Amino acid sequence: MTQSRSDYxxxxxDDEDDVPEWVDQVMATxxxxxxxxxxxxGWSAQDLADKCEEIGHPIPRNVIANMESGRRSNLPLVxxxxxxxxxxTPPICLIYPVGYVDDVQRLPxxxxxxxxxxxxxxxxxxxxxxADDDMLRYFRVHHAAQERLxxxxxxxxxxxxxAQTAPNADRKAEALRSQARAAEAADxxxxxxxxxxxxxxxxxxxxxxxxPDVAAVIDSPGSDPDTTEENDL
Numbered sequence: 755m756t757q758s759r760s761d762y763x764x765x766x767x768d769d770e771d772d773v774p775e776w777v778d779q780v781m782a783t784x785x786x787x788x789x790x791x792x793x794x795x796g797w798s799a800q801d802l803a804d805k806c807e808e809i810g811h812p813i814p815r816n817v818i819a820n821m822e823s824g825r826r827s828n829l830p831l832v833x834x835x836x837x838x839x840x841x842x843t844p845p846i847c848l849i850y851p852v853g854y855v856d857d858v859q860r861l862p863x864x865x866x867x868x869x870x871x872x873x874x875x876x877x878x879x880x881x882x883x884x885a886d887d888d889m890l891r892y893f894r895v896h897h898a899a900q901e902r903l904x905x906x907x908x909x910x911x912x913x914x915x916x917a918q919t920a921p922n923a924d925r926k927a928e929a930l931r932s933q934a935r936a937a938e939a940a941d942x943x944x945x946x947x948x949x950x951x952x953x954x955x956x957x958x959x960x961x962x963x964x965x966p967d968v969a970a971v972i973d974s975p976g977s978d979p980d981t982t983e984e985n986d987l
Contacts (some may be wrong), residue, residue: 776862780849781821781829783858787851789822791841805840813837846873892954893962899947900968906940907971947972 792802799822803815813833820826838845850858850873857866860875874880878890913933920926947968951961964972 776859779859781826782824783851783855784829784834784848785821785824785826787848787854788818788837788841790851790854791843795841802837802840806836809836809839811836846876849873850876889954889957889959892950892957895950896947896954896962899943899950900965903940903943903947903968903971904965906936906943907967909936910940912936944971 788802792799795801797805798815799818800815802818803813806813811832813836817826818837821829834848835845838848841848850869852869852873855869858869858872859866860872878887910933913929913936917926917929917933920929951972954961
């Protein structure tokens, strides 16, 4: 069960018969976090309703008030998404407010766990992904490889500049070594990115769009990536 603090509407029960149903727990946690964040911003329920309307999905003030007080019987996912945007937080942090509740129940009939563990389960960040989760893994590797390639290219340019402007031979040699290391890291990231895009295409899926500066490198002609081994992705 979820252990509440004052904003979240219920306390841990000693008697199992008094434990709120799981659905009620989830709704109470979201409602409590919406109320906490709204108050933190110094907003009224009407202020939050106005912000939701600006986003394009109106949630009337009375609906927000009924949700926060526990009188609302349902909570659509689209409302959670818009409320999160209005409150400048990820939707997952309304469901599993890390740091603001002590534990949560991921699903009915399950033991309680920490909000962080539940959040990682919800977002697929747990390390023991199954075979059906390969595409999620590929897309994460793709994102990380783009970041690494961009960073390495910047490091290479930075080192090249210092090599060109070095005041003495020792400084120039040091900068050239840094440039070589960055160039090697960039090549590794480029190869990794080409490979993961090839794996994604082999599954009949369109790879993610490349960032413009990365696309200039990856879209240039090169050797076909080796896709015979994916364990190192």
